[in-house]
Amino acid sequence: QVQLQQSGAELVKPGSSVKISCKASGYTFTSYDMHWIKQQPGNGLEWIGWIYPGNGNTKYNQKFNGKATLTADKSSSTAYMQLSSLTSEDSAVYFCARGTRELDYWGQGVMVTVSS
């Protein structure tokens, strides 16, 4: 069965960077896009971008250009998102989700808290 296992919660300082992971299993990792979605506390969902692990192609929401960097490691079937120059506005839960158009399987989410 398809599973997306995300890394654990992060507490990070303002101005620093964090890299969170999403390990895929149960399907061919290189055949589907991996999307990333942000959810701030009590708020709705915001699409960050996708990566196609088959060739490394990426597409970003312009709002996250320079903030988020998506990568993927085919050997371990793991997708990564690095967030840089963190501020309190980056405190949120971040989800990975498999999909081409529809997001059919989601990870459990990673809570990132930015605090000094």
Add this chain to the structure above:
Amino acid sequence: DVVLTQTPVSLSVTLGDQASISCRSSQSLEYSDGYTYLEWYLQKPGQSPQLLIYEVSNRFSGVPDRFIGSGSGTDFTLKISRVEPEDLGVYYCFQATHDPLTFGSGTKLEIK
């Protein structure tokens, strides 16, 4: 960016009754390939969102036929007939036709 406006913001429904959620788009969601990439997701309390409906009206695997998606162009509706306790949560529409992909602001379904 495409703005998806969901109404109502919240909905309180008696078990067994029908619920209806509207999603209106600021642009047509029909893609050049003829498909309309409008989806519906449910986020149950404390969980990740889950896919219910894709391409306006197709139910994802395992989704009960109580969930019915319809619409075209810029106007879309999700109907839930015979609401059950496990249906509570926040419903989001989502469009994958135009970049950037965008979500509606959500509709919270509560059980009376």
